[in-house]
Amino acid sequence: xxxxxxxxxxxxxxxxxxxxxxxxxxxxxxxxxxxxxxxxxxxxxxxxxxxxxxxxxxxxxxxxxxxxxxxxxxxxxxxxxxxxxxxxxxxxxxxxxxxxxxxxxxxxxxxxxxxxxxxxxxxxxxxxxxxxxxxxxxxxxxxxxxxxxxxxxxxxxxxxxxxxxxxxxxxxxxxxxxxxxxxxxxxxxxxxxxxxxxxxxxxxxxxxxxxxxxxxxxxxxxxxxxxxxxxxxxxxxxxxxxxxxxxxxxxxxxxxxxxxxxxxxxxxx
Amino acid sequence: xxxxxxxxxxxxxxxxxxxxxxxxxxxxxxxxxxxxxxxxxxxxxxxxxxxxxxxxxxxxxxxxxxxxxxxxxxxxxxxxxxxxxxxxxxxxxxxxxxxxxxxxxxxxxxxxxxxxxxxxxxxxxxxxxxxxxxxxxxxxxxxxxxxxxxxxxxxxxxxxxxxxxxxxxxxxxxxxxxxxxxxxxxxxxxxxxxxxxxxxxxxxxxxxxxxxxxxxxxxxxxxxxxxxxxxxxxxxxxxxxxxxxxxxxxxxxxxxxxxxxxxxxxxxx
DNA sequence: ATTCAAGTTCACTCATTTAATCACAAAAAT
DNA sequence: ATTTTTGTGATTAAATGAGTGAACTTGAAT
Numbered sequence: 367x368x369x370x371x372x373x374x375x376x377x378x379x380x381x382x383x384x385x386x387x388x389x390x391x392x393x394x395x396x397x398x399x400x401x402x403x404x405x406x407x408x409x410x411x412x413x414x415x416x417x418x419x420x421x422x423x424x425x426x427x428x429x430x431x432x433x434x435x436x437x438x439x440x441x442x443x444x445x446x447x448x449x450x451x452x453x454x455x456x457x458x459x460x461x462x463x464x465x466x467x468x469x470x471x472x473x474x475x476x477x478x479x480x481x482x483x484x485x486x487x488x489x490x491x492x493x494x495x496x497x498x499x500x501x502x503x504x505x506x507x508x509x510x511x512x513x514x515x516x517x518x519x520x521x522x523x524x525x526x527x528x529x530x531x532x533x534x535x536x537x538x539x540x541x542x543x544x545x546x547x548x549x550x551x552x553x554x555x556x557x558x559x560x561x562x563x564x565x566x567x568x569x570x571x572x573x574x575x576x577x578x579x580x581x582x583x584x585x586x587x588x589x590x591x592x593x594x595x596x597x598x599x600x601x602x603x604x605x606x607x608x609x610x611x612x613x614x615x616x617x618x619x620x621x622x623x624x625x626x627x628x629x630x631x632x633x634x635x
Numbered sequence: 636x637x638x639x640x641x642x643x644x645x646x647x648x649x650x651x652x653x654x655x656x657x658x659x660x661x662x663x664x665x666x667x668x669x670x671x672x673x674x675x676x677x678x679x680x681x682x683x684x685x686x687x688x689x690x691x692x693x694x695x696x697x698x699x700x701x702x703x704x705x706x707x708x709x710x711x712x713x714x715x716x717x718x719x720x721x722x723x724x725x726x727x728x729x730x731x732x733x734x735x736x737x738x739x740x741x742x743x744x745x746x747x748x749x750x751x752x753x754x755x756x757x758x759x760x761x762x763x764x765x766x767x768x769x770x771x772x773x774x775x776x777x778x779x780x781x782x783x784x785x786x787x788x789x790x791x792x793x794x795x796x797x798x799x800x801x802x803x804x805x806x807x808x809x810x811x812x813x814x815x816x817x818x819x820x821x822x823x824x825x826x827x828x829x830x831x832x833x834x835x836x837x838x839x840x841x842x843x844x845x846x847x848x849x850x851x852x853x854x855x856x857x858x859x860x861x862x863x864x865x866x867x868x869x870x871x872x873x874x875x876x877x878x879x880x881x882x883x884x885x886x887x888x889x890x891x892x893x894x895x896x897x898x899x900x901x902x903x904x
Numbered sequence: 905a906t907t908c909a910a911g912t913t914c915a916c917t918c919a920t921t922t923a924a925t926c927a928c929a930a931a932a933a934t
Numbered sequence: 935a936t937t938t939t940t941g942t943g944a945t946t947a948a949a950t951g952a953g954t955g956a957a958c959t960t961g962a963a964t
Contacts, residue, residue, distance in 0.1 A: 379739035432763025435756035449740035470648035471718035494701025
C-alpha cells in the first residue's frame with residue numbers, strides 16, 4: 367500500500383508544503399533538497415520525480431520564499447535551508463497573515479453580535495464544538511454546568527474553566543470518573559463535581575452544557591460503538607442562547623430539576 | 636482606484652482566507668457573514684457577490700472547517716464565528732500543520748549537513764537573509780563580527796546576539812549610530828562596538844558578517860536611492876563557509892586587517 | 905387540494921491555472 | 935571539433951474552480 371495511515375516523511379512533508387501555498391513541483395523539489403542537503407537540477411530531478419527542466423522554476427519559487435539558496439555556477443547548485451529554519455519561516459509568514467486577517471475581520475465585525483438568537487444552530491467536528499464551548503465559558507458570568515465524557519475534556523476547555531473559576535464563576539462538572547475528578551479538584555479548586563445523571567461512562571455519549579442559565583449546548587457522537595477510536599469529525603452539536611430560546615428552556619428545566627440542591631431527588635443508580 | 640496600498644478590510648480578509656486554503660466563494664461568503672453576523676443565502680449573496688446558488692457549497696466548506704454554524708429551517712440561516720474564534724481556529728490548524736512539517740523534514744534531513752562548502756550561495760529577501768544570519772549567529776562558538784545599517788538590525792538578530800553573548804561568544808558590532816550603540820550596550824553588555832570602516836550611515840549599504848573566522852556573508856540593497864522605503868525583497872546576499880572558502884578567505888583578510896588590535900592602522904575619516 | 909413562489913440542489917460550461925512535454929540554445933567535457 | 939550536459943523558453947494537456955442555468959423540493963396562499 368502506498369498510502370498508509372501513518373505516512374512516510376516524504377509525502378507528509380510534501381502535503382504540508384503544498385498546504386502552505388507551494389506548487390507540487392516546488393514542494394517535491396524542496397523535500398528532495400532537504401534530504402540531499404544540496405545538489406544540482408539533475409540530482410533533484412532524480413530523487414524528486416520532477417521533470418529536470420522544471421526544477422529551475424520550482425527553485426525560483428523556493429528562492430523567492432527564502433527556502434533555497436542558489437550557487438551561480440554551471441551546473442547551478444541548490445541548497446535548502448534546515449528543517450528548523452524552514453519551519454520558522456513558515457511560522458512567521460502565517461502569524462503575520464493571521465494577524466492581518468484578525469484585524470481585518472475585527473474591523474468589519476458588527477458592533478453588536480448575537481444579542482438574542484432565535485433558533486438552534488448546528489456545529490460539527492470536535493474541534494469546532496470545543497471552540498464554541500470555550501467561547502461560551504469565556505463569556506460566563508455566574509455559572510457553568512458541563513457534563514462530558516472524559517475524552518472530550520481537553521486542555522483547551524480546562525484552561526478556559528480555570529479562567530472562569532478565577533473570575534468567580536461557579537463551576538459544576540459531571541460525567542468524569544473519580545480519579546479524573548480528583549485531578550481536576552487540584553487544578554480548579556472551586557469546581558464542584560457531581561455524578562452524572564445517568565451512567566454514561568461506558569457508552570459513547572457526548573456533552574451537555576449550560577452557562578448562566580441562558581446559553582446551552584448538546585452534542586452527540588455519530589458512530590455508536592467506541593468513542594475513543596471514533597473520528598473527531600463525527601461529533602455533532604446543537605446550541606442556542608437567549609432567555610426564551612427553546613433549547614435553553616428545555617435544558618434549563620432539566621438541569622435545575624436534577625441539580626438544584628433544594629429539590630430532593632434520589633440519584634438514579 | 637479600487638486597489639489601494641492599504642486595502643479595505645473586505646479584500647484584505649478575503650485574501651488571507653484564500654491563503655489559508657478557502658475557495659474564493661467560501662472566503663467571500665465568510666466575510667459577508669462576518670459583517671452581517673448571521674443571515675440567509677439571499678442575504679449573503681447580496682453583500683458578497685457570490686451567486687446565490689453557490690452560497691450553499693461555500694457554507695458547507697466553511698461548516699466543515701468549523702467557521703460557520705447552520706440553522707436547519709427554511710430558509711436556512713447561517714451564523715459565522717467571531718473574528719477571534721476564526722483567528723484562533725486557523726492558528727491551531729496552522730500550528731499543527733507546521734509541526735507535522737517540521738518533524739517530517741527533520742526525519743529525512745541527512746545526518747551531516749554542510750560540513751565544508753565550496754562556492755558561494757546567494758539569498759534574497761530581507762527576511763530570508765535575516766534567517767540565515769540568525770542561523771550563523773546561533774552556531775557561533777567564539778566570535779561574531781557584524782557590520783550593518785540600523786534598519787537591518789531587527790529584534791530577531793538582537794536576541795540571537797544576546798544568546799551568543801550569554802554563551803561567551805565575543806561580539807563586535809559596527810555601522811550603527813552612537814545612540815543605538817548605547818542602547819545595545821545596555822542590552823548586550825559583552826558587545827564591543829567599533830566605528831564602521833567607511834562612513835555608510837547615510838548611504839544605503841547592506842551588511843557584512845563573519846563568524847568564527849570561517850562563515851561569512853555580504854549583502855547589498857538593490858535599488859540605490861533610499862534604504863528605508865525600499866522594498867524588503869530587494870536585498871540580496873551571498874555567503875560561504877569553510878576554512879578555505881574563497882569568500883571567507885577574502886573577508887577574513889579584510890576584517891582581521893581592519894580590526895586586529897595589534898595592527899596599527901589610521902582610522903579612515 | 906392546487907397552485908405559486910421561494911429555497912435548495914444538481915449538472916454542466918467556460919476560463920484559468922498548473923502540470924508535463926518538447927524543442928532549442930548555451931556551455932562543458934571529451 | 936564534436937558530443938554530452940545544462941539551462942531557457944514555448945507549447946500542449948489536464949485539472950481545478952468560478953460561474954450559469956435547469957430541475958426539484960418545500961412551504962405558503964388561494
